């Protein structure tokens with residue numbers, strides 16, 4: 564027999580579960596906010612003389628070196644494209660004004676933009692320096708009012724215009740901001756997907772790059788609707804991996820990625836991670852494996868916050884607790900594990916002669932700049948190959964975001980007892996640190 568009190572509690576708990584389920588199944592609403600020709604808008608604020616003219620940001624007019632990072636609307640009209648060399652751009656339009664990039668300024672604006680959006684919601688997910696998703700609440704009317712208020716505040720406080728997409732999931736919201744005019748809004752709700760989303764080319768979908776588009780096209784999948792109407796198992800066979808399933812979910816508007824709450828982004832100068840190891844490290848191979856473990860979490864955090872490091876720092880302590888910190892400038896800004904670890908290894912080898920086992924190790928990306936700010940192809944890097952690493956590491960973030968950190972492990976860690984350590988958890992005596 565249950566007492567009256569127990570019964571009452573059971574009812575209460577049933578109601579709570581019910582309410583919770585109702586909340587969980589309620590449609591998610593997110594906005595994707597994207598600043599229009601970001602660097603260009605900012606530069607025009609400080610240089611009234613270029614307003615309304617054909618100008619680009621990036622590189623150097625005198626030496627004609629570098630590439631176009633952003634173009635003004637008039638430069639775009641003249642056929643100047645982002646990513647082309649300054650030399651080619653000047654050949655297209657010799658009177659083009661070339662403004663060198665001022666990254667600290669853009670970083671300041673991107674932080675201010677995030678702060679403004681965070682006055683209207685509790686949760687955002689930055690994507691690069693000038694884009695972010697924002698979790699929104701309430702019915703559609705309320706959501707529209709919030710978006711209007713966000714656009715108004717960004718304009719009033721920063722003099723920047725943004726394009727906003729609104730939808731029931733992150734990929735549709737991103738599509739919406741791509742379709743929206745400058746300083747405009749585009750809503751792509753799941754219940755209008757047939758008319759508004761399905762006719763769009765499949766390449767418009769987030770993470771569907773050129774190679775995937777070509778594969779899809781070979782199977783007659785040209786629009787997002789074509790993809791949505793394909794059996795997800797078939798999609799997996801076409802792209803030859805599990806991403807197929809998540810691409811299909813994105814197409815049908817069932818993507819379950821959330822706008823995860825971000826760590827405070829106020830004035831982050833560096834992102835690092837250090838740990839006392841589960842056992843002492845005895846040779847270069849141990850050190851490399853440990854750097855991989857630590858670097859994965861910092862590169863993931865840099866990517867999710869839209870930063871790249873220009874400086875790498877390492878710190879270590881031997882088992883006598885003697886230690887030091889060393890740093891060096893990176894040959895190019897990066898947030899890739901594949902580039903951070905070799906740099907850390909080189910720094911380690913330059914400064915440490917093996918005498919005692921190492922007990923604690925740290926790695927830190929410092930002097931952060933907004934991601935995508937510099938991609939001046941170095942003579943020594945194969946840019947095409949690098950883009951593959953970029954998309955690989957981004958896919959890993961995505962899989963881990965959905966299935967947990969251990970869903971994917973680097974081969975180098977599989978040989979190591981270190982593999983049981985999730986570097987994203989604060990273990991050991993020197994947990995993840997941020998410096999402000």
Ligand SMILES: [Mg+2]
Pocket residue numbers: 597598599600601693694
């Ligand atoms: Mg933009």
